[in-house]
Amino acid sequence: MGENRVVRTFGPFVPVILLWWIIAELEVFPSAFFVGPGTVFEKFDELIAKGILPAYLGDSLERLFYGVLFGMLIGVPAGFIVAMSAWARKLTWPLLMFFQAIADIAWLPIVIVWFGFSLTAVTFVIVYTIVFPLMISIVSGVEQVPRDVVRAARSLGAGRLQVFTEVILPGALPAVATGIRTGLGYGWRALIAAEIIVGTSGVGFLMFDSRRAQEVTGVFVGMIVLGVLWFALDALVLAPFERRTIERWGMIRTAEAGR
Known part of the structure; x- marks a missing residue:
């Protein structure tokens, strides 16, 4: 097996x-x-031996961590506010659609003006990329919670907070997990784009610096590191998290399908 x-x-x-x-x-x-695989692997060993690749990879992961952290702190509560409030939905939905359509890389010129070539600039781009897909996923998840279940909970005496914590939140958690996974994917690509343009370190900067030095081997190394790292993160963390969340909290859809 x-x-x-x-x-x-x-x-x-x-x-x-x-x-x-x-x-x-x-x-x-x-x-x-x-260049071929052998040349790339030799360059990979060289960058590790010199400490360049571990340092740059650590910088990229640190930026991704802060971007994801702030993106979730903003996106999760904002998503539930928009999903639970009719007036908030009417007020913000056109804005969500508008900013969702603007690519993260389009913000880089103005972000450089605002924050310079700094960690703040990169973090801003990652947060922007994560927040809107996460909010939209949460709104979609809340909408999928059967209204009959919500009305049944209220008829049994559950208050608004209890309905939210015991019905809506569990029913929306699978969509939250999917939104986090999708947002992280967008955030990862935004991180690399930001590092290529405004970074002074990181895997994206390694690729850009190698291109500037006309050293294509370093570009290949960066591409492989990005692919392997994201593949491992998705396979070992994000996909199991999404699957287990759906298995644990997807009971509303399961019960509804069994009727």
């Missing part, structure tokens, strides 16, 4: 790496623009 899971997880990468190696060996592209 464990071997099958390993094959399913890593098997698709084998032909990709093989194709990558063949293209490099045949020199389809000049070596200044395209």
Whole structure:
């Protein structure tokens, strides 16, 4: 069972790496623009030995942590306020749609003017990217809670707070988990874009600095680190969190489907 899971997880990468190696060996592209896996892995070891890659990766993860933390602190309560209040929904929904449509990278020029090349600038972009998808997911989750269940709880004497904590919140938690997972994905891409443009360290800056030095190997290293790190984060943390949340708190939809 464990071997099958390993094959399913890593098997698709084998032909990709093989194709990558063949293209490099045949020199389809000049070596200044395209290098093979062996060269990239040597560069990877070199950057680790010099301490550059661990330091840059630590900086990226720190920025992501602060961006996600503040994004959730803003997005979760704001999402429930919009979902639970009719007037808040009417007032803010057009704004949500408007700002959701503006890409995070579009904010970078004005953010640089406001905050300079700083951690605050990068954090602002990540928070902006996370907040709106999270709020929209929460609103969608609250809307999916059956109104009959809410009315039944109220008819049994439950107050507004009790209805929220015992009916609406559990019913919306699967959507919250999905929103967090989606928001983190957006935030991760926003982090790299911000580091490329305004960063002075981090994996995105490593890629940009390598490009500036015409060292394509460093760009390949950065791309692989980004992919592997996100794959591990999603597979080991986010996907299990979303799955367990749905299994634990998705009982409203399950009960409704069994009628």
